[in-house]
Amino acid sequence: MKKILIYFTLILFTLLSNAQEKKLYKFNNPYYEIDSLAVYTQYKGDIPLLVSELTKNCTTQLEKSRAIFMWITENIEYDYKAYNKGDGDMGMPEHKAGKEYGKAYAKWEDNYLKNIITKKKAICSGYSWLFKKMCDLSGIQSSVVSGYIKQKKGEIGKTGKLDHAWNVMLIDDKYYHIDATWGAGFCFKNEKGKLESFVKRRNDFYWLIPHDKLLIDHFPEDPEWIRHKPYVNAMEDYKNQPYYEKGIIPYIKIVKPESGIINARVGNVIHFKLKVVNYAGPHLVRIRNNTNRTSVLKPIESYYIDKDSNSVFYMEWKDSVDFKREVKDTTIVFDYMIRDDRIRNIEVGIDGWPTAFYFKVNIQ
Template sequence: MKKITYLFILFFTISIHAQNQTFYRLIEHVEKTPESEAKDIGTLSKYLAKGAKTKKELVQLIYYWIALNIEYDTEAFQNNTTGDVSAATTFLNKKTVCSGYANLFKEICNHSKIKCDVINGYAKGNGYKGGFLEQTNHTWNVVKMDDKWEFIDVTWGAGECYEDMNGKLTFKKKLCPRYLLESPEDFILEHLPENPEWQLLEEQITMDYFFSKEMELKRLDKNGILIN
């Protein structure tokens, strides 16, 4: 029994070490992107592909590049003046809101021959104080990995927004891989697609249940917020 436990711990340690090595290798490739390789989306897509050994790594590279290079436009969000959120404009301005992040992610995936879609829906992000949302408020992606779809939220992966005492939002860049290829079971705790088919669950949940106290407790538990 002790031998089995030791082998399990050894395997787990080696696995974590390998994952960390992969992460730093991919981040290094992104951070060393030459200006000449980021002059347009097509050129960038080819550069990112050079750093990927697998399809999964290419998706990770796309996520990391966008998260590290695109800033959230808090002013446009607060003033409801999002303007042009196309992939091309987002890439050019390096600043956008959630739909711009999602459109750019999809466009780079298109260039990389990765099947991807943009999803609109309801999300319990920064500033969510509980209760029912009357309108959709967020946009994210799904990508086809082998034979299954997995979720991407590169907006939330890029950083966090903080509201000061005067109600002004400030964006702080902070790379978060947590929303990269997340499972439907975890993703649904904070994201409800407008089209129920994109829940990708064996049993779809209703909007009422998404905003229920039970789901809110699950979300808080996921985020490490303990409720006594």
């Protein structure tokens, strides 16, 4: 049965997945001691006690949040069966006038979170509410953010689904973004579109996510969390950006084209510029396209780019004449000419990602 990675792509070469199961790497990890304590800390039926034991050796709020993130991603699995059933109702009490809502909420929260820890399973709302509660108990100001996520190539120009939740922390007047759900692992999806298994694969990228990286595939429903520009404008930028394969987001940024929707005529040259960060070469780059008559991806040219030596090793195809190749430091620059009025998309593959980036093409 064909399986497709969703939510969090398995990265074969990732440098950011620092732990699998309880195996931790000390090299270049300033939080090694905190991580080591966190993954072995046992829950003893009391959440405040758990937080106290997790954070007893922490000296800053960032360290405390790191311990909490590590514990949750180590101990809570994604409840794919609940997701398949559409069981997203948290059962939170209604806030009605005349009722003692505070007591009702406290009782609900205690039962809800203890049930998650006991079952060791949750969907995104459970991950985010548990993270918030543990932050609250450790003195960290945090919030749960609900919003849209993109997971498919066909969602360029769209918002994606409104069915995800993550967290924002405020520490020393600075906002930090965390997605414990995607940081815990990934799920497989079968041919019928149902999730059928969860693989625990901790990914540090989802602890303290850079805001510009977050907005590649997350977008908050509440305008409160968009402050760098008007909400409507930020939403349009989010909708129309290129599709990024999840595993490539930490490493490479698309500088050009700026939009995921390319309006062009036959004969137009599309300029590509990719900025490589936090990634050791070499890079195998492939440009492919398909038309409205076939879904066959046609390779145009592939070449390796070694980050350190700046050397390039080419593998040519007959019709690679449209390419203008240039390597500058950690930047990959190339051109691609539109030669067929049937082209509907352009895909850029890099290394182990057959489709690292995806662009829609509208032929004028």
